[in-house]
Amino acid sequence: MTVFDAALLTLFADPNLAEDALWRPGGMGAGQAIRVIRVQPQPVVDIGGAKLVQDGTVFDVPAAVAPAIAERDTIEANGQLYRVQAPPMPTMDGRVYRLDVVAI
Numbered sequence: 001m002t003v004f005d006a007a008l009l010t011l012f013a014d015p016n017l018a019e020d021a022l023w024r025p026g027g028m029g030a031g032q033a034i035r036v037i038r039v040q041p042q043p044v045v046d047i048g049g050a051k052l053v054q055d056g057t058v059f060d061v062p063a064a065v066a067p068a069i070a071e072r073d074t075i076e077a078n079g080q081l082y083r084v085q086a087p088p089m090p091t092m093d094g095r096v097y098r099l100d101v102v103a104i
Contacts, residue, residue: 005064008095012037012062021059021077023066034065036077039098057082059099063090069097074104 012018012035019038022031036059045052059077061069073084082101089098 005095008062009064012065019077021075023061023069024074024076025068025070026072027074027083031076032066034061034075036061036075036099041100057101057103059101061088061097061099063095063097066097069099075099075101 018035021034021036023034024031039058041056041058071087075082083104084099085102086100
């Protein structure tokens, strides 16, 4: 593990930045404890001149903790159940997955 990896995990351990969550692959089973950071989604997206407003929730998850997280998995955070509604987007270095989720 590099110093950068250790620093990243420290950020996810910080109670001021991250929160406990439960990841269930396919929405089934007992689940696995993970830490997530809520990220402010980009509210307006410009696609071919059309402006679309995004109303959603986005989580960042360390890739090392949930390497197989996928679309249709569920995440329970702060008493709310979310479904991953799109394939995870890795950061440029692949250390963090950004998840577009919807409350269910």
